[in-house]
Amino acid sequence: MPKRTDIHKILIIGSGPIIISQACEFDYSGTQAVKALKEEGYEVILINSNPATIMTDPEIADRTYIEPITPEFVAKIIEKERPDALLPTLGGQTGLNTAIQLSEQGILEKYGVEMLAADVDVIKKAEGRESFRDAMYKIGLKVPESAIVHTTEEAKSAGERIGFPIIIRPSFTLGGTGGGVAYNRQELVEMCTSGLDLSLNTEVMLERSLLGWKEYELEVMRDTADNVVIICTIENMDAMGVHTGDSITVAPAQTLTDREFQNMRDAAIAIMREMGVETGGSNVQFAVNPEDGELMIIEMNPRVSRSSALASKATGFPIAKIAAKLAVGFTLDEIKNDITQETYAAFEPTIDYCVIKIPRFTFEKFPETEDVLSTAMKSVGETMAIGRTFKEAWQKGLRSLEVGVSGFGGHKKYELENRDKADLENNLKRPNSKRYLYLHEGLKRGYSVEKMFKLTMIDPWYLNNLKQIVDVEEDIIAGGLPKLTGDFLRKCKQYGFSDNQLSYFTGTSEEDIWELREKENQKPVYKLVDTCAAEFAALTPYYYSSYEVENEARQTTGRKVMILGGGPNRIGQGIEFDYCCVHASFALREMGIESIMVNSNPETVSTDYDTSDKLYFEPLTREDVLNIIETEKPDGVIVQFGGQTPLNLAVPLAKMGVPILGTSPDAIDRAEDRERFQQFLQKLDLRQPANATARTPEDAIKIADEIGYPVVVRPSYVLGGRAMRIVYSEKELQKYMIEAVQASADHPILIDKFLKDAIEIDVDAISDGEITVIGGIMQHIEEAGIHSGDSACVLPPHGLKPEMIEEIKEATRAMAAELGVIGLMNVQYAIKDDDLYIIEVNPRASRTVPFISKATGVELAKLATRVMTGQNSAKSASPKRLRSATGL
């Protein structure tokens, strides 16, 4: 069926602010969907409250409303815009919930707005526990059984129906006492007897326990002609019990025979039909009993999700884009496969590599939260890695995490040799954010795969692969540097070991291993992600590295610039930086310069295969980036948009002769290095809150005494205020030095005077080396000391004296000139008693760039890209709008 011509104007609901479990993957899917619908000639109206998104860029939708996503606001927009249809399945749960409310309030009916892709009944049927279970029974599928009982007799009969093991949860008990797992009838009776006793209302809930079962997800698409295809299978490495968003997951499924996989596929298709998902993508989650293959349905989501973003990046099949086209009436066989251009979307991607997703957590920032993973999602970001084997992908994934590990084993910071057995085994048993470290340690200590399986419930297949990595590690250590040649060196690289790990095992430096690889001619090649395992020629240049024979990286001539992305989302480094990277890429395209994106974050727009001319899905480490540079030989590399991740690479890359565009690596170092920064400010006669650097706890106390409490303490070279505290007394400081951080010569602690009741100001500026233009001066609503990312801010500043604003501008210009900033710069100031203090200078994009760009209409990141590539002077950044615009 061709596209519908009875609808013209479509309203899309975005997902609003970034929250845990709903992050920038919805910017990725929303942007794709809006572009797809516009491509078909529809007028697209968008509502999203998050300005730090590509989807809310003025050129994406026809009209964009940056308003809160509530039924009230959406109703007003519907009243004003009178769209023909609403597409609710692309804005995560927020979009779906809002659409349901609009429907229930009769607003859609009142204005004659049709809901596309899924109607309210479908959504409610999928979400209601009872209705979902009934639907599954109807098509002969099983869900974990449960029952509420009030007597042991009831419990006995319910127990027969549910099947063992059974989780017993007495209702209304103090602190959840009396619960447990019964493995047989006798235990069930015993536990229910005591549970009913303990329960204030004599009630016990019984549920089939699937702990330890294997967990799978299938990404499914359906069109109006009832064609259904499976886009991707995902196998969770962590067994049931850990939220899939917090699980390490692998694509495709590794341990299913074809027969078992096809049964799962049949079930997923039956579910799509029974639930009545009209068109689009859905996600179905399964649990499989490792003992006998028994299959249970956990849930289904009738919308694009985090998993569909991952599946799109893992296979090259753009689920959200296709979902949008299906929603307006196309069928899968009418849509071309972008990647091959000769086949259609009506097929099932087949891949010839292994993909791994590893979630990133931030427990260290919230010490009060226990690092235990369970059914509530806690991760804040994720990274994806692609390798030809699981082992290669696993090690690449770990170093992509950017948490200080450079693979599976081989990092001094995380040695666990001294942990006692009980501690080790406890951490293997209880899923936690660093379990990969304990897996390594367990295998290193010679634990058998059987024992590791009993402790972790991770499928032995994975454990055996991990053991193979550890076995090679032992060989490397035993043989030392002399053994690292020829075939053995190649095997190490094929097993995913980084130069950094190899240097650690052999007592050499990363540079030594790099040189060794040069000498031995062991270099990675780049393979294509093409949806079809090379059966058809692919046009889309989406690459990953592997130690293989044939290099598929296409040789291009002409000017090219590489953009280093921000890696996995974390607190302090998220969608705002990806926004800047994407803008840089767009600007390069406009200038006719080839853009090459390097990033490891599957949730983002930057890793969409059509954002840049070339995409390298790779870890953002020195080694991985240098390898790509050797292949691509770009004319320049942009490091100032992806946050701290690429900025940290500036100096090491420059040392290897890589041309860094914009602000020089030395200038970056001058702003980052505390002591050099101090000298820099002194030279300009600018003021800083009293501060010093401590390398030992004793140092710290001495310094704090001199400066006077309260002081702000934090480790150097971190982003987003990790482990930053305001400390009011010596006792508190001692505690901090012991518990929160371990100061050392390599990792000094910065101590600043805390300016109480000061006003904090954030300035984004752009400079071409001569002229500096202030992009925006923002005043924080909270006082100084609240991290700028957590502080609401207004633009332009209120209540600042004109002289002060002038002083701020002067200081910004002076610093930009002295540093030789070319591109973006962000400065944080504090004002106390009419004195201006410099808190921090970052010669890079900041979180506030998208905000300022949207508020003033001047696209700072694009302009900075032009400045860096020498196309424009900074002057073009200063239309009147910049001064007059207001935003919050």
Added chain:
Amino acid sequence: MKALIALEDGTFFEGTSFTGKGETSGEIVFNTSMSGYQEVLTDPSYTGQIVTMTYPIIGSYGINDDDNESAKIHPPAMIMREYNAIPSNFRSTQTLADFLKNENILGIEGVDTRALTKHIREAGAMMCVISTEDLDSESLVSKAKNCESLVGRDLVKDITCSEPYGWTPNGPVPGSNFSSATHGKYKVACIDLGLKYNQLRLLTDRNCSVQVLPASTPAADILAMNPDGVFLSNGPGDPAAVEGVVETVQEILKHKPVFGICLGHQMLGLAYGGTSYKLKFGHRGSNQPVKDLSTGKIEITAQNHGFCVDLDSLNKDEVELTHVNLNDGSLEGMAHKKYSAFSVQHHPENAPGPHDSIYLFDRFIEAMR
């Protein structure tokens, strides 16, 4: 153990044998299924073909007792990127390496299978020699050049069953099945051109009793059994080279409903007076989209064929096109307008592959009603 793969066009690839020493030859092809290596190995259609799995990690779930598609392994070798020696699956009873070693089949890993696949895609399927003994590339390439091509070779006569057999839930039973006590409602004579067990399983599930017959069984003998329908199985090689079967089919067509799959479909094409041709590198995998022209719906199919019936060679007054491959427009299914006969090029019996096309077996039951 080091192994060398040499192609007749002079290209060679290095790998490692995980099944010990050996030397073998065949036509090199690739299969894009991400699961199902056991079914692929036991599919008789791969006779004479060395299979490269494009999915890089093979062996992960081992080999089990239930998923064999015939009594033995047919490809002379299987090539992969990485062999996983320690399987994990509740049904696994042995490792892939042991399975291969028992039948002296070479298993080769450590190959840049993506590069090899791209080469086959661009240069076409061709003859190849794999050796762990002769590692001289020139010598191996010249051996590959001297290999006899699959074109013009009748592979069916070597792999069809030598004696008739029947099928029970426990597997094959020798002898006649139609007279046994467990017979179903429909008697189906299956001409074994290189049959896969799942075809028999699906027929049996549909209340059929099946009698598998050697390909050389004369039409008169088949008709004398008075079956309700005749099934033509899949099989290996060049359809034009298969001796005798086309004539048998031409006779049976006039009397009984016929359902053909893959080589069986090609036999029908030839029986209708059409011709066949060799595809550049064939279709082998579990994700091929096929359109059912009667409903307009897409089914994702399992495929394994190197030859194809030429659409233009068929008399459109007699033969109706029923299914077409969405990727390359090639002929996937046809039905005779006068006789009760229909067939598909793909594998509705799957194994490995999706179950989307199983309805064709129901259509066959309808035809026998």
